[in-house]
Amino acid sequence: MSDTTHTAGSGPAAGASGRARILTGDTPTSTGLHLGHYVGSLENRLALQGSYDCYFLIANVHAFTTLAEKPAEIRANTVGIVKDWLAVGLDPERSTFVLQSEIPAIAELTFLFAMLLPFNKVMRNPTLKTEIEAKQLGDTYPFGFPMYAVGQCADILAFRPELVPVGEDQEAHIEMCRDVALKFNQMYCGVGNRVPAEEHARAGGLFPVPRAKIGRVARLPGLDGVNKMSKSLGNAIFLYDDAKTVQKKLNKITTGRQSPTEPGDVNNVLMKFVDAFIERGRAEEIKRRYAAGDNLGDGHVKQELGEAINALLEPMRQRRSRLEGPEGEAMVHEVIRRGVKKANAVAEETLFLAKKAMGLDFGRRTIG
Numbered sequence: 300m301s302d303t304t305h306t307a308g309s310g311p312a313a314g315a316s317g318r319a320r321i322l323t324g325d326t327p328t329s330t331g332l333h334l335g336h337y338v339g340s341l342e343n344r345l346a347l348q349g350s351y352d353c354y355f356l357i358a359n360v361h362a363f364t365t366l367a368e369k370p371a372e373i374r375a376n377t378v379g380i381v382k383d384w385l386a387v388g389l390d391p392e393r394s395t396f397v398l399q400s401e402i403p404a405i406a407e408l409t410f411l412f413a414m415l416l417p418f419n420k421v422m423r424n425p426t427l428k429t430e431i432e433a434k435q436l437g438d439t440y441p442f443g444f445p446m447y448a449v450g451q452c453a454d455i456l457a458f459r460p461e462l463v464p465v466g467e468d469q470e471a472h473i474e475m476c477r478d479v480a481l482k483f484n485q486m487y488c489g490v491g492n493r494v495p496a497e498e499h500a501r502a503g504g505l506f507p508v509p510r511a512k513i514g515r516v517a518r519l520p521g522l523d524g525v526n527k528m529s530k531s532l533g534n535a536i537f538l539y540d541d542a543k544t545v546q547k548k549l550n551k552i553t554t555g556r557q558s559p560t561e562p563g564d565v566n567n568v569l570m571k572f573v574d575a576f577i578e579r580g581r582a583e584e585i586k587r588r589y590a591a592g593d594n595l596g597d598g599h600v601k602q603e604l605g606e607a608i609n610a611l612l613e614p615m616r617q618r619r620s621r622l623e624g625p626e627g628e629a630m631v632h633e634v635i636r637r638g639v640k641k642a643n644a645v646a647e648e649t650l651f652l653a654k655k656a657m658g659l660d661f662g663r664r665t666i667g
């Protein structure tokens with residue numbers, strides 16, 4: 300244990316405003332975000348950005364785990380995701396947009412945290428296993444692929460947040476991140492083994508042990524009805540899809556039901572969409588009639604769903620269309636530039652305090 304024990308804890312991390320912090324983010328593996336992101340995480344970000352000091356991260360380095368040979372795509376996707384954030388209503392004046400590749404402290408913390416996680420535990424991480432299967436990565440994925448799970452602990456802890464708004468698929472990653480925070484605080488900050496997680500920061504731990512905040516819909520299925528909706532699996536409705544495309548995609552959903560009078564399965568993919576996007580009273584009525592085979596066809600449900608989803612997406616499409624062209628591009632770059640500066644100030648402080656706790660404080664650098 301380092302002789303600087305007890306000196307690292309800075310109490311619950313809070314921004315300049317005194318508000319507790321949130322960190323969450325998206326990987327630029329596609330040109331934009333989809334409905335799963337919206338119900339799984341974006342809705343919570345929108346609800347919380349007024350009361351928390353929010354950091355929203357674009358995991359562009361992690362995009363290389365599956366798209367290493369397509370750097371131009373990753374770059375374009377990065378811009379696309381920032382546009383989607385702005386279109387949805389994430390506000391760069393109130394929140395900080397973080398571009399992972401410009402935050403060196405994250406890479407350094409990744410290496411340090413890699414020592415705190417048993418190799419086999421990382422390899423058994425169920426989210427990684429599911430991704431390897433769903434994305435058909437076989438056994439040819441790069442070393443960097445499982446490393447991203449460790450990197451994600453650094454993405455999060457670099458900002459010492461209390462909350463991480465994510466979809467259910469990320470729960471295993473957040474659990475790993477909590478393990479790292481607990482272990483670091485115990486090993487290097489003198490926090491006792493019996494101190495409960497929520498007391499760690501007060502007990503002198505550098506890292507508050509962050510909690511996942513799962514979205515209103517924990518896991519939105521994809522149009523295939525098999526996997527979760529995912530950017531990489533071709534089963535998504537994107538936030539920027541036009542009204543016709545949305546309806547066309549919905550029309551392709553198959554339930555195996557033959558007629559409007561056949562009793563339907565209220566747990567099928569179509570009904571999950573009804574639950575997610577149609578107002579509760581009406582959704583209950585649809586499900587009741589669907590289950591009873593009360594003359595309610597899949598086609599009719601898809602039409603009603605299309606209307607509800609398009610009503611949700613229309614204002615976003617309009618805001619996004621204003622970001623097209625060189626001016627929009629310039630604005631995105633400016634938002635990224637400002638975010639990187641703010642993010643580095645926080646992440647550098649975390650790295651400095653972490654190194655100090657580990658006896659690695661031989662000098663403090665300045666960035667930016």
Ligand code: ATP
Nearest residue numbers: 325326328335339465466518519527528529530531
């Ligand atoms: P990829 O296929 O490349 O992994 P993705 O669609 O899974 O992309 P991510 O960038 O990995 O998207 O996830 C961003 C956030 O959105 C995470 O918090 C994740 O939990 C959430 N999320 C993604 N898909 C869904 C979904 N289908 N339902 C609920 N939340 C989701």
Ligand code: MG
Nearest residue numbers: 326430468529
């Ligand atoms: Mg994912």
